[in-house]
Amino acid sequence: MTDSARVVIVGGGLEGLATAWSLAERGETDVLVLERNTLCSGMTAKSSGIVRCHYGVRSLAAMAWHGVQVFSSADEIFGTDIGFRQTGYIVGVGANNVAPLDANTEMHRELDVPVEAIDADEVTRLWPGIxxxxxxxxxxxxxxxxxxxxxxxxxxxxxxxxxxxxxRQSTEVASLLQRENGEVYGVLLADGSEIHADTVVLATGAWSPTLGATAGIDIPVRVQRESILLVDQGMRTPDVPTFSDLVNLQYIRREPNGDLLVGNSDHSQPEWADPDAYSNRADDDVVATAIGKLDRLLPHMPDPRLSSSYAGCYDVTPDYNPVIGPSPVPGLFLLVGFSGHGYKISPAVGRLAADLLLDGISSDPAVDGDDFRFSRFDEGKPLVSLHPYVGAGEMR
Structure with a gap:
């Protein structure tokens, strides 16, 4: 049997679902989302969930600011709690990165992002003991x-x-369907049935290259494994801001149970992985490095111990920024390569994708849809920060 929809979205994670919601808000409801397992069961479930607007790419900063506004109004928009906790966000830099911090902060102000420079005394007030x-x-x-x-x-x-x-959940897509002229016109499911569409949206994260290859597209996405530690300080961590340490290249935030979530911001030596076969715990050397950094930042933890750890994978592009837009093959639209940015910008990703699918242009003057075009890699024009940080440029 053959089903059909105007838009078929392959991938039931954050970006695919945000796009489905945004299309429907625009009036395009003939949309079918296909998820091979259960919704949000892939890398979405592994996200650290950091919410910040601090980017050196103007479009990303604007997208993150839209995300903050949506998350802040989640009860009204969605009628449910989405787990957003507005604790504040602090980024700290060393002397070698003061100039890019100042330049990026000024750009954020131009976008009307609420941001201010604060001194060490104020940071200590917000996070005692740091x-x-x-x-x-x-x-x-x-x-x-x-x-x-x-x-x-x-x-x-x-x-x-x-x-x-x-x-539709538990619905695995085996390949993309193409006409003789190369146009994608639907998907072939693992059970042998077909679903036809005017446009297929590929939102499969770390699994995107495999499906892209079935339509002859080399999607420049690699899978980078990253570990997360959950640390019990020996006391419940109070309600403190999320802290991004661009000196020791780490980030920390409070978990609902009072533990610390500790993540890595050093991507100079990425660990490439198979998204279907990787260890779901932090390696011993990763734990030792992370704990050493954390102990330098929080030296007065009364009785620190590792509660647990897990690992997830980023779908990274060569410039660590996403591809959002048409592919080189007609009928196929790409939402791939979010490189760890996906959560905070997901409301804006959905809006931009809907804009491009329905109108061909971004509705937000602060977000240039052309920034995220697929062709930028072949053009030798990667999307990079105007004011990068020494040591942390990949994620900023």
Whole structure:
């Protein structure tokens, strides 16, 4: 049997579901989302959920600011809690990165992002016990914080369904269907059935290259494994801002149970992985390095111990920024390569994707859809920060 929809979205994670919701909000409800397992069961469920606008790419900063506004109004928009906690966000840099911090912060102000420079005394007030000898300057976003990517994705799905979008789980796509002229006109499922579409949206993250290859497209995405530690300080961590340490290249935030979530910001030596076969715990050397960095930042933890660890994978492009837009093959639209940025910008990703699919142009003057074009890699024009940080340029 053959089903059909105007838009078929392959991938039921954050970006695919955000796009389904945004299309439906625009009135395009003949949308079918296909998820091979259950919604948000892939890398969405592994997200650290950091919410910040601090980017050196103007479009990304604007997209993250839109995300903050959506997350802040989640109860009204979705009718449910998405796990967003507006604890604030602090980024701290060493003397070698003060100039890019100042330049990026000024750009954020131009975008109307609430941000301010604060001194070490104010940081200590916001996070008692933190050691700041390594740092020369700080920026503070009072409306930043962290959220729950799984809860957020499920809220997108619920809203999309209420607006008329269809969602099928346990539905694996085996390949893309192409006409003789190369145009993609649907998908072939693992059970042998077909679903036809005017446009197929590929939102399969780390699995995108495999499906892209079935249409002859070499999608420049690699799979980078990253570990997360959950640390019990020996006391419940109070409600403190998310902290991004661009000196020791780490980030930390409070978990709902009072543990610390500790992540890595050093991507100079990536560990490439198979998204279907990787260890779901942090390696011993990774734990030792992370704990050493954390102990330097928080030297007065009363009785620190590792509660647990897990690992997830980024789908990274050569410039560590996403591809959002038409592929070289007609009929196929790409939402891939989010490189760790996906949670905070997901509401804007959905909006931009809907704009490009329906109108061919971004509706937000601060977000240039051309920034995320597929062809930028062949053109030798990667999307990079105007004011990169020494040591942390990949994620900024």
């Amino acid at each position: 050691a700041l000898d390594d740092f020369a300057a700080f920026a503070y976003e009072p409306l930043g914080g962290h959220g729950d990517a799984y809860m957020t994705g499920m809220a997108y799905a619920s809203k999309a369904r209420r607006l008329g979008v269809r969602i």
